[in-house]
Amino acid sequence: MSAGGIWWAGTSTTLWRPLEAHLSLANSASMASIAAACRLSSRAVTRQLRRDVQSRGYRSSRANLAAQNFTMPALSPTMTEGNIATWKVKEGDSFVAGDVLLEIETDKASMDVEAQDDGIVAKIIKGDGAKGIAVGARIGVLAESGDDISSLEIPAEESAQAEAPKQQESPKEQQPAKEAEAKVESAEPVAETAAPSHKSTREYPLLPSVAHLIHEHGIAASDVDKIKRTGPKNQLLKGDVLAHIGQVSKAYPKELAGKVEKLSHLDLSNIKIAPPKEAPKKATPAPAAEAPVEQDTQVALPISMAAALEVQARIQKKLGIHLPLSTFIARASDFANDDLPRSKNAKPSQDELFDDILGLNTISSSYGVRGNFLPQITALPHTAMATVPRVRTVKQDVDVLDFLTGKVRSTAPKRIPATPLPGPAATTNIFSVSVPEGDERQGMVFLERVKEILEEEPGRLVL
Structure with a gap:
């Protein structure tokens, strides 16, 4: 029995090893196909997730869907405003890319506005027949395909959003200005050679000659704004830089600006009106030569x-x-x-x-x-x-x-x-x-x- 068992065991061991190798190869092939399928599905999920993240961002709470403003498009480079002839869709209608959303009229022609992406019309702000709508003004609100319009957050108009930060920043700017004025009033008068207490606002780029002079004398960029400007519309001139480094008198730019201002107006006080010229005397016409009489x-x-x-x-x-x-x-x-x-x-x-x-x-x-x-x-x-x-x-x-x-x-x-x-x-x-x-x-x-x-x-x- 043992002999038979030994033989069976030996026989089974001898036969099992090739079978085991075959099964391992089959299992490896099936596992590779399963892994490839999982890899493809994971890539698709990752792509969709990336799109959702880019459009809506990560959230730790329930998603609060937000719509997008649809503004009056500029159909030509010279277009400043337009009229809405009629909407081709209604609130709640879905559309795909290429569908005509509305028809816009200008003083030159009437044109259709097509959708660039798929979406839903959440709300129409400017209805049919609206006149004189400026380019960039909100005329409707659009949502993405599959969004629930009832839970969407209607965004505010961009012009209103831009005005709100300005109103919030203006009180903060007024406080430092008041403090600076109080410090200037309490401070002692400074010498003429000192730089002005306020910085000049640069409205125009520096002239090439002025930039070369600043670079030649190594004037720092922070000191350039402190130089007193005498040019037209607060422009920095070469004389201002020379006065700042001491090569000309401090009063010279002001005097020169005064001369230019004076000479810019034509002084007619010392001009006398010339007497009118006498009308030229009419020349007496010479008597016409008599035609010779034919004899x-x-x-x-x-x-x-x-x-x-x-x-x-x-x-x-x-x-x-x-x-x-x-x-x-x-x-x-x-x-x-x-x-x-x-x-x-x-x-x-x-x-x-x-x-x-x-x-x-x-x-x-x-x-x-x-x-x-x-x-x-x-x-x-x-x-x-x-x-x-x-x-x-x-x-x-x-x-x-x-x-x-x-x-x-x-x-x-x-x-x-x-x-x-x-x-x-x-x-x-x-x-x-x-x-x-x-x-x-x-x-x-x-x-x-x-x-x-x-x-x-x-x-x-x-x-």
């Missing part, structure tokens, strides 16, 4: 009136019509004025300029102008006047009885020499016209045409 030129041509007188006599003989020579001359002048050469002083008309633009070249043509010449005939002596016989009928007295009995005889008209008529003679006469200087050719062409008509073809003048 006309006389162009003359001898013309014979013999052919015209013959035509006049034939018409009177056949038709019994007397045509004066002036009619012949007027008709001849009318024919001669057609298609004369262009005057050198004449300006082209609008039609001619337009034709020239089209390339018709009508301006350069030498003929084609209607003249208005009327010739003057040189008066001749009385002996040169022509006598034209005229037919005159002598009126006879007829008895009525002779007329009724048929005894009256018709008598032929007698030719009685008429009185000589004044006018151009049958001999040569001088025809002349006045033309501007340079247009002699135009006048000569006119007279040549008149001569041709009166001497060669006067019959065309009565057609």
